[in-house]
Amino acid sequence: MDLISGLQEVTRRMLVARGVRSSMVDVAGQRLHHYELKGSGKGPPVLLVHGLGGTANGFARIFFGLAKRFERVLAVDLPGHGFSPEYCLGPTCVRGQYNMLVEYCRKVVGGPSFVVGNSLGGALSVQLAAEHPELVKALGLVAPAGADVGHEHFVEVLQAMDVRTAEQSRALTRRLFHRPPMVMMLLADMVRGIYSTPAVKALSEDALATREYLKPEVLQALSMPVLFVWGGSEKLLPRQSLDFFRSHLPAHSRVRVVERFGHIPQVERPNELLSELVQFADASGL
Structure with a gap:
């Protein structure tokens, strides 16, 4: 077991102990790993969806705060991520991951939920809300991917995530955070293993080949409450992504640009992200 896998397992055991x-x-x-925590709140179930190369463990520090406000908190490891085994549906890998998310919502969540997606998980969550609104009571987008801002920008993001050297690993780590924790910089070289898995490679290659982006009309048609959170220190996705979502999300959306948020605030600033989610839920009557 490598160091990253060991840390993932330690996190899992700590969550189970609590x-x-x-x-x-x-x-x-497909076998999928997931977490579920019974909550004491009256809000609907919350489903947390991670991004490319991420895991359900990334949301660990907001589980318990959400459980005070909602009836259930769920987080799933998408195929080939975290503790879920590798799986990819041939040339339509991204669509295959999306289909798994749809079936997970149907079989495991079992009803409409507050779906919160980060990065790739945000793009998948938008598609879920658009195609299956009966499964999404409200939508939370945290630095979502999928904006149609030109293929060259998308290629640059994927190139940044194609890490093959220690220096590239450190550069990507700096782009993911507002201010990378020292321990993350010390372990940055381990990022190479995370972003070189078969699932991550297949998803990246499929996304480059298909060039499928979120369409403005898809965003405009979202009828449920929508929260969009963007980091003032976002360094991975291009600034044009913020402009795209601002321009095309429906007027009822709550758009928040939060200072000191990077690409993965659930890891770096969990309490502040939790506050954003709860305030949105309160304002939306969830």
């Missing part, structure tokens, strides 16, 4: 259920579920022929 009452979070960690289990494998069968979804459309």
Whole structure:
């Protein structure tokens, strides 16, 4: 077991010790790992969806705060991420991951939920809300990917995530955070393993080949409450992504640009992200 895998397992065991259920579920022929925490709040279930190369563990520090406000908190490891085994549906890898998310919502979540997606998870969550609004009571987008801002920008992002040297690993780590924790910089070279898995490579290659981006009309048609959170210190996605979402999200959306948020605030500033999510839920009557 390598160091990153060991740290992931330590996090899992700590969550389980605090009452979070960690289990494998069968979804459309694929085994998926997920977390579930029973909440004490009256809000709907919350589903947390990570990004490319991320894991459900990335949301660990907001589980318990969300559980005070909502009835259930769920976080799933997408195929080939975290503790979920590798799986990719041939040339339509991104669509395959999306289909798994849809079936997970149907089989495991079992009803409309507050879906919160980060990065690639944000793009998948938008598509989920657009195609299956019966599964999404409200939508939270945290530095979502998928904006149609020109293929050259998309290629630059994927190139930044194609890490092959220690220096490239450190450069990517700096782009993910407002201010990278020292421990993350010391472990930055381990990022190479995270972003070189078969799932990450297949997803990147598929995205480059298909050039499928979120369409303005898809965003404009979203009828449920929508929260959009962008980091004032976002360094991975291009600034044009913020402009794209601002221009095309429906007028009822709550758009927040938060200072000192980087690309993964659930890891770096969990309390502040939790506050954004709860304030949105309160204002939306969830």
